[in-house]
Amino acid sequence: xxxxxxxxxxxxxxxxxxxxxxxxxxxxxxxxxxxxxxxxxxxxxxxxxxxxxxxxxxxxxxxxxxxxxxxxxxxxxxxxxxxxxxxxxxxxxxxxxxxxxxxxxxxxxxx
Amino acid sequence: xxxxxxxxxxxxxxxxxxxxxxxxxxxxxxxxxxxxxxxxxxxxxxxxxxxxxxxxxxxxxxxxxxxxxxxxxxxxxxxxxxxxxxxxxxxxxxxxxxxxxxxxxxxxxxxxxxxxxxxxxxxxxxxxxxxxxxxxxxxxxxxxxxxxxxxxxxxxxxxxxxxxxxxxxxxxxxxxxxxxxxxxxxxxxxxxxxxxxxxxxxxxxxxxxxxxxxxxxxxxxxxxxxxxxxxxxxxxxxxxxxxxxxxxxxxxxxxxxxxxxxxxxxxxxxxxxxxxxxxxxxxxxxxxxxxxxxxxxxxxxxxxxxxxxxxxxxxxxxxxxxxxxxxxxxxxxxxxxxxxxxxxxxxxxxxxxxxxxxxxxxxxxxxxxxxxxxxxxxxxxxxxxxxxxxxxxxxxxxxxxxxxxxxxxxxxxxxxxxxxxxxxxxxxxxxxxxxxxxxxxxxxxxxxxxxxxxxxxxxxxxxxxxxxxxxx
Numbered sequence: 001x002x003x004x005x006x007x008x009x010x011x012x013x014x015x016x017x018x019x020x021x022x023x024x025x026x027x028x029x030x031x032x033x034x035x036x037x038x039x040x041x042x043x044x045x046x047x048x049x050x051x052x053x054x055x056x057x058x059x060x061x062x063x064x065x066x067x068x069x070x071x072x073x074x075x076x077x078x079x080x081x082x083x084x085x086x087x088x089x090x091x092x093x094x095x096x097x098x099x100x101x102x103x104x105x106x107x108x109x110x111x
Numbered sequence: 112x113x114x115x116x117x118x119x120x121x122x123x124x125x126x127x128x129x130x131x132x133x134x135x136x137x138x139x140x141x142x143x144x145x146x147x148x149x150x151x152x153x154x155x156x157x158x159x160x161x162x163x164x165x166x167x168x169x170x171x172x173x174x175x176x177x178x179x180x181x182x183x184x185x186x187x188x189x190x191x192x193x194x195x196x197x198x199x200x201x202x203x204x205x206x207x208x209x210x211x212x213x214x215x216x217x218x219x220x221x222x223x224x225x226x227x228x229x230x231x232x233x234x235x236x237x238x239x240x241x242x243x244x245x246x247x248x249x250x251x252x253x254x255x256x257x258x259x260x261x262x263x264x265x266x267x268x269x270x271x272x273x274x275x276x277x278x279x280x281x282x283x284x285x286x287x288x289x290x291x292x293x294x295x296x297x298x299x300x301x302x303x304x305x306x307x308x309x310x311x312x313x314x315x316x317x318x319x320x321x322x323x324x325x326x327x328x329x330x331x332x333x334x335x336x337x338x339x340x341x342x343x344x345x346x347x348x349x350x351x352x353x354x355x356x357x358x359x360x361x362x363x364x365x366x367x368x369x370x371x372x373x374x375x376x377x378x379x380x381x382x383x384x385x386x387x388x389x390x391x392x393x394x395x396x397x398x399x400x401x402x403x404x405x406x407x408x409x410x411x412x413x414x415x416x417x418x419x420x421x422x423x424x425x426x427x428x429x430x431x432x433x434x435x436x437x438x439x440x441x442x443x444x445x446x447x448x449x450x451x452x453x454x455x456x457x458x459x460x461x462x463x464x465x466x467x468x469x470x471x472x473x474x475x476x477x478x479x480x481x482x483x484x485x486x487x488x489x490x491x492x493x494x495x496x497x498x499x500x501x502x503x504x505x506x507x508x509x510x511x512x513x514x515x516x517x518x519x520x521x522x523x524x525x526x527x528x529x530x531x532x533x534x535x536x537x538x539x540x541x542x543x544x545x546x547x548x549x550x551x552x553x554x555x556x557x558x559x560x561x562x563x564x565x566x567x568x569x570x571x572x573x574x575x576x577x578x579x580x581x582x583x
Contacts, residue, residue, distance in 0.1 A: 001356050003240040010349060013362045016139060017369025023146045026464055027487050029374060029471030030204055032145055033341055035155055036370045037211035039138055042162065042363040043348045045169045046222035046355055047184065049122065052176035053229050060177060062225045064184045069218035071188020072195070073211055074166075078159040080196035080207060085152040087201075087478040091485055 031084045038077025044070025122172040123356070130168040131359035137161025138363055142370075148484045165359050201479040202436045205337060205468040209263040212340045216255025219347035220314070223248040226354055227310055236303040244353035246295045249310075250317040252347035257321030259340050265330060266468055272330030281391055284323050291316045328390065331433070331510070331549035333468045335378045335389050342371025374470050381464035381490075383516075383527040409545065412563040414572060417539050418579030420563070421447075424501035426457040428493060430530050431473045432466045434507015434542070435569050443573035444506060445480035450580040459486050461493040461503075461530045463511035494531045503535035505556075507569045509548030515555050524550050538562040541572045 024032050047070055051063030120127055138161050144154025175181070199207045223245045230237045230245075237245075264270040294313040298305045328336050345367025352360025379386050412420075421427055429448065435441060448458045460482060466473045474487050488496075497503065505512050514533045515522040532538050533556055540562060547553055556562055565572055 001358065003353075006353055006356070006358075006361060009358060009361050010353075010365055013135075013365035014369055017366040018373060020139060020143050020146075021366075021370045021373050024142070025146065026377075026462070026471055026489050027474045027484055028145055028148060028151055030208075030469060030475045031151060031155070031471070032142075032370060033208050033337070033374070033470065034204070034211065035142070035145065035158060036341060036345065036367040037208060037215060038162070039142075039158060039363050040215045040344050040348045040367040041218075042165060042360055043215060043218045043222060043351055044188075045165060045357060045360060046226075046348075046351045047218060048166075048169050048181060049174055049355055049357070050222055050225040050229060051180055051184075052174040054177055054180075054225065059225050059228060060180055062221045063177070064180045066218045066221040066225070067181060067184030068188040068191070069214040069221070071185050072192045073188075073215050073218070074162055075189045075192030076196045076207075077192075077211055078155060078162070079193065080199060080204075081155045082152060083196060084201070084204070084475055084478070085148070085155055087475070087481075088148040088151070088484050089478070089481065090149060091483045 028088075031081050031088075034077050034081045034084065038074055038081060041070045041073030041077055044074060046070075120168075120172045122169070122174050127168055127172060128358060130164055131357070134161040134165035134168075135359050135362040135366075137164070138366060142366065201441075201475050202439060203267075204475060205333060205472060206263050206266045208469060209259050209266060209337055209340070212337065212344050213256050213259030213263065215344040216252040216259060216340070216347055218252070219248050219344065219351050220252030220256060220317075222351050223252065223354060224310075224314065226351075227305075228307075231305055231307070234304050237305065239299060239302055241354050242299060242302050242305070244350040246298060246313070248347045248350035248354060249314055250291060250295065251343050251350065253314055253317035254321040254324065255340050255343040255347060257318045258325040258336070258343075259321075261322055261325040262333060262336050262340065265325070266333060270326075272333075274329045275326040280323065280327060284320060287316060287320050287323070291320065324390070329549060330468070331465070332382075332389050334465050334470055334472075335375060335382070335386070337469050338371050338374035338378055339386070339390075340371070342368050342375060345369070345371055378465055378470060381528060383524075407558045409557050409564045410560075410562065412539070412565055414565065414567075414575035415579050416563070417565050417572075418576045418583060420502055420537060420539065421451060421456070421504070421576065422454060422580045422583040424451075424456055426459075426496075426500050426502075427451055428459050428461050428488075428497070428500045428503045428532075428535065430461045430463075430503060430505045430508050430512060430532055431477070432463075432506065432508025432511060433468060433472075434509075436467055436472065436476055436507070438507065438569035440506065440569035440573055441476040441480040443570045443577070445477070445482055447573045447577040447580070448482065448486075450577045454580070454583075459488050459493065459496070461488050461490065461532075463490055463508070463530050466508055466511055490528060490530055494534075497531045497534035500535040502537045502539060503532035505532055505538065505540045505542075506573070507541070509542070509554055510550045510552075512556055513548075513550075513552070513554045514559075515552065518555070523552055532556065533559060533562075536561065539565055541565045541567060541569055543568055
């Protein structure tokens with residue numbers, strides 16, 4: 001790939017990123033950050049590529065640590081994001097709580 | 112050798128690139144789904160699927176070697192990632208994200224280092240379109256790794272969260288940055304036979320700069336620092352993609368870079384301070400000395416009075432801050448909100464963009480406590496409602512409610528957008544003492560006629576009031 005093609009891709013990706021991410025509401029900014037943490041774990045691919053040509057000990061150590069770091073990002077990032085997003089619930093998805101409220105004060109005006 | 116059966120594809124083949132395109136499309140689509148809480152979880156899984164495709168296809172290319180080391184790296188990373196993500200408390204998410212930023216930046220720097228050693232082996236010349244991204248990724252990745260570690264240390268209270276400064280620090284940092292850039296330029300000029308020693312020098316210089324640049328930044332400015340380091344790691348990954356000619360690295364890294372940049376800008380706007388001011392002022396250290404407080408009378412109440420005020424209100428708005436996170440009070444606050452809702456009272460939560468230690472921190476805590484997201488209101492959404500609100504309850508928040516930001520042009524926080532709780536009919540502030548917040552200035556709100564102070568820790572106060580409301 002030529003440098004100019006890569007720069008084209010970079011610029012377009014930056015615009016797409018700004019468009020898409022500026023639509024994420026502040027409520028979801030923490031999961032957004034942990035999800036982008038997971039996505040930049042993509043550097044692990046770089047580790048997979050460079051360790052292939054590693055022949056001395058230092059290169060092997062560097063490559064292994066890089067792969068471990070990247071994997072921490074990917075696995076930890078996606079899992080903790082999933083855990084967090086599982087906690088976000090709307091009113092409709094809480095039938096138990098609403099039933100409980102109705103039992104205690106049946107005459108309440110509610111929403 | 113583990114990789115032997117699959118090692119057939121060239122990393123530059125169209126098929127591999129096509130798979131990478133699918134992968135980054137899934138990342139973009141996944142983030143796009145993250146614009147609403149009801150679809151965000153699926154979006155996260157979609158992005159994870161993209162990641163799986165990218166890794167699988169890379170593992171089946173013919174450049175893969177040292178399969179055992181790859182396996183070791185993946186196993187260690189997976190073990191750490193799984194344990195950390197299952198055990199982390201929601202109050203500690205800022206630390207977790209700081210660490211993830213750090214390892215991401217560290218990985219990018221290490222990969223660049225290894226790539227540098229590879230391409231410069233045997234004294235061969237490095238083309239500049241590879242060398243420049245290598246240097247960029249090395250410096251940014253290293254700054255990000257060490258800076259994130261300091262941010263983690265501050266958030267975890269291993270090192271003092273107040274600004275740590277020494278005389279001439281900014282000048283020293285400036286000179287260090289100039290030296291790093293000079294080193295990079297010399298390496299670039301010498302790209303026919305770049306000096307290994309100088310490269311290591313640049314790597315170390317960037318490490319020192321990473322440490323020194325976060326140390327002088329105070330705890331409440333952490334939302335900005337974490338966002339900025341997030342952007343850095345993304346850009347470091349994108350640069351690594353330039354160095355390795357890898358399209359999915361470029362796109363994914365750039366997406367993360369955009370995300371971090373957007374968050375950084377939003378955070379600094381929410382504090383009404385420029386990024387330069389946030390990074391170089393050592394805010395808390397300077398103004399804490401200036402905050403001279405006069406003794407003024409406040410109206411102090413107990414849980415019983417608070418329960419009466421709340422129990423007979425029509426609408427209540429809670430304003431949470433970092434204090435709620437510290438006291439782990441989100442569940443107690445939710446109990447109180449439930450008690451009020453049983454009485455038919457409208458309850459909402461007003462969330463300032465920089466409340467807590469990272470963007471969206473409060474929202475995650477309240478979501479953990481099962482508060483439906485419809486009740487989590489942004490500042491711009493809730494402020495027009497404030498004059499119609501009967502009682503605003505401030506829990507562990509301070510500077511973000513200080514009316515001086517609007518009324519006093521000489522205040523250090525003048526112009527910072529605030530949650531306008533002083534517009535509500537009554538205000539209850541739950542706080543342990545009258546001590547000033549991070550900005551080191553007195554909060555005029557505490558002395559207003561319609562403000563009542565409830566001196567207690569957030570968790571105890573919320574449960575006490577909930578119990579009292581139940582008995583009304």
